[in-house]
Amino acid sequence: MIYPDSKIVLEVRGLCATVNGTEILKGLDLTVRRGEVHAIMGPNGSGKSTFSKILAGHSAYEVTGGSVMFEGQNLFDLAPEERARAGVFLAFQYPIEIPGVINSQFLRLTYNTVQTHRGKEELDPLEFDDYVREKMKLLEMSPDFLERSVNEGFSGGEKKRNEILQMAMLDPRLAILDETDSGLDIDALRIVANGVNQLANKDNAIVLVTHYQRLLNYIVPDYVHVMEAGRIIKTGGKELALELESRGYDWVGVEHKAVARAVA
Amino acid sequence: MSATGTINAGYLETLLAGQPQLPTSPLAWLNALRAEAVDRVGVLTVPTLRDEEWRFTDISLLTKMPFHPVRTTISLQAADIEHFYIEEAATRLVFVDGVYAPQLSSGIAGSGVTVVNLEAGFAAHAATIEPYLGRLTEFRDNVFAALNTAFLHDAALIVVPRDISVTVPVHLLFIATQKDVVSYPRCLLLAESGSAVTVIEDYVSLQEDAYFTNAVAEIALLDNARVNHIRVQREGAKAFHIANCAVSLARASNYQSVSVAFGARISRYNLNVQLAEEAECAVDGLALISGRQLADTHTCIDHAKPHAVSHQMHKCIVGGGAHAVFNGKIMVRQGAQRTDSRQSSRNLLLTNKAHVDTKPQLEIFADDVKCTHGATIGQLDSEEVFYLQSRGLSDTAARNMLTYAFGAEIIERIPISSLKCQLEQTVLEQTATQL
Numbered sequence: 001m002i003y004p005d006s007k008i009v010l011e012v013r014g015l016c017a018t019v020n021g022t023e024i025l026k027g028l029d030l031t032v033r034r035g036e037v038h039a040i041m042g043p044n045g046s047g048k049s050t051f052s053k054i055l056a057g058h059s060a061y062e063v064t065g066g067s068v069m070f071e072g073q074n075l076f077d078l079a080p081e082e083r084a085r086a087g088v089f090l091a092f093q094y095p096i097e098i099p100g101v102i103n104s105q106f107l108r109l110t111y112n113t114v115q116t117h118r119g120k121e122e123l124d125p126l127e128f129d130d131y132v133r134e135k136m137k138l139l140e141m142s143p144d145f146l147e148r149s150v151n152e153g154f155s156g157g158e159k160k161r162n163e164i165l166q167m168a169m170l171d172p173r174l175a176i177l178d179e180t181d182s183g184l185d186i187d188a189l190r191i192v193a194n195g196v197n198q199l200a201n202k203d204n205a206i207v208l209v210t211h212y213q214r215l216l217n218y219i220v221p222d223y224v225h226v227m228e229a230g231r232i233i234k235t236g237g238k239e240l241a242l243e244l245e246s247r248g249y250d251w252v253g254v255e256h257k258a259v260a261r262a263v264a
Numbered sequence: 265m266s267a268t269g270t271i272n273a274g275y276l277e278t279l280l281a282g283q284p285q286l287p288t289s290p291l292a293w294l295n296a297l298r299a300e301a302v303d304r305v306g307v308l309t310v311p312t313l314r315d316e317e318w319r320f321t322d323i324s325l326l327t328k329m330p331f332h333p334v335r336t337t338i339s340l341q342a343a344d345i346e347h348f349y350i351e352e353a354a355t356r357l358v359f360v361d362g363v364y365a366p367q368l369s370s371g372i373a374g375s376g377v378t379v380v381n382l383e384a385g386f387a388a389h390a391a392t393i394e395p396y397l398g399r400l401t402e403f404r405d406n407v408f409a410a411l412n413t414a415f416l417h418d419a420a421l422i423v424v425p426r427d428i429s430v431t432v433p434v435h436l437l438f439i440a441t442q443k444d445v446v447s448y449p450r451c452l453l454l455a456e457s458g459s460a461v462t463v464i465e466d467y468v469s470l471q472e473d474a475y476f477t478n479a480v481a482e483i484a485l486l487d488n489a490r491v492n493h494i495r496v497q498r499e500g501a502k503a504f505h506i507a508n509c510a511v512s513l514a515r516a517s518n519y520q521s522v523s524v525a526f527g528a529r530i531s532r533y534n535l536n537v538q539l540a541e542e543a544e545c546a547v548d549g550l551a552l553i554s555g556r557q558l559a560d561t562h563t564c565i566d567h568a569k570p571h572a573v574s575h576q577m578h579k580c581i582v583g584g585g586a587h588a589v590f591n592g593k594i595m596v597r598q599g600a601q602r603t604d605s606r607q608s609s610r611n612l613l614l615t616n617k618a619h620v621d622t623k624p625q626l627e628i629f630a631d632d633v634k635c636t637h638g639a640t641i642g643q644l645d646s647e648e649v650f651y652l653q654s655r656g657l658s659d660t661a662a663r664n665m666l667t668y669a670f671g672a673e674i675i676e677r678i679p680i681s682s683l684k685c686q687l688e689q690t691v692l693e694q695t696a697t698q699l
Contacts, residue, residue: 100669
């Protein structure tokens, strides 16, 4: 939801980045304030996922230009774990399986690590168990998930629910959801979206990275951005997503080029 | 084995010093067995890198060490060794430098299940054990098994009678206490038809100087028997540990083994498993080593008869400049149709000086079989590390967790929860100090 005079959470200016020498981001601008839900849409290869991973601090990408401020702090001064502790959360498109690590242990370790760095109390195993079970209800997850290895043998939908569960535990200021809708059937999509909606509040911000409009029926964005060739080339309200759904992405590019020519 | 060098011969002679002083057994066949073993030691030599079975494992250091058989036994109090006890295992045999320590042991004698030092089992079981003791292990062409057999005296004997299930695990605790001593731990487990038992074979040390453990275990499962065998090698940092284990599975029996190797400067474990019809085995292993350690596991799973199943997962976590070796032979003999065999060797190198040699070796002489094998060697996956970092864990904590998880997958298979927790803690500590 858009709140007047809300503080800026994320300010991206002219961001350029390469992977293995190939330029992927070519001057990306984006401003996200507290309380807002942004959707970044665009065709495959437009740089959406790269952008999410750069925000989380993936080392495979090299930032070659521009700036990213997070809550008034230079994001690039922070290691990935410091970003997480400061309140950046990335829900992975492909969550990693960790055989041998029990989900409950993993969740408690990450939760307590982040809590400690935020100057808050850790929870002991019993307290944590109550806490996590409460959060799991939000995502209609069976407590069985706690006893299984992290993501191992989870279905696509279960993995995504486990991601949002982690988001619920870590209480981020900025949550980036990378293709969270991919691989979900309609029931799982509804559950995941429900969870995200309940976690959204006036103090945090959510960036949805998605190829399809379908997720946006459930999580209604305040802004929709269209990304192409490493930049945001159009921004609109939630109705833009519907237009993209019916007309595809091509017209946005054509329009953008026409505007660019007119300016020139 | 090759016949090289006279240095070897002299060395073996010193190892045999003291053998003639062994008390004569009342069993003629046992005396004959020992005498034959002494003869074999005279013929065999210490293997070198030129021997195919030893080409990755240089034990020349061993021959430079002045080891001698135990001369005086150290008397230990329970308080000295209590920390090695395993909560669930009330039945325990303790051997100090290879010598049976009755005051520290709590075996089972009398009718029913037998868990005793070998001598105490003769009266009731001499005839029962004769076909197995010294027969399952091929000591005739294995110098270390021959040396052990030459010194065959104190030994753990477990006999589980027909259709009896032993619910409490049996703990065989072998403690090294003396510098420069070679000890010859020995076990014989006989699980009669339809019986079931869990045995923990545990090698520990109370000192950090060099010593040599040369162990032999023989395990026979008769029809439908079930054996859980957990082997823990946590010897001192300068120890040499060479062990041979032979397991024979009769029809429809089931053998589950997990062996972990954490200790010793140089260790070698040979495990030979022979399967009859419809027998099943799961043979899993974990070596977690660092510094200049060398841990070598050679296994041979022999599908001698049809319809048997074998599953094997062996993992190595290698840090520092350590060296791990795995040689996993699967033999499917002619006529062993419908064999189902699965083997996997997975190896994690924590540094660029760490080294692993892994060699799956399938020899299949039957045509209607399902055999799979695979080997991987790698470092921690950077995507996995990033995932954990993105959840707030430091790079070090993330790497520790992944390394731990890699090892825990094997530890998890140990069916005794206090031992499992203890070993998981060891993995956690070892990985934490290495990264």
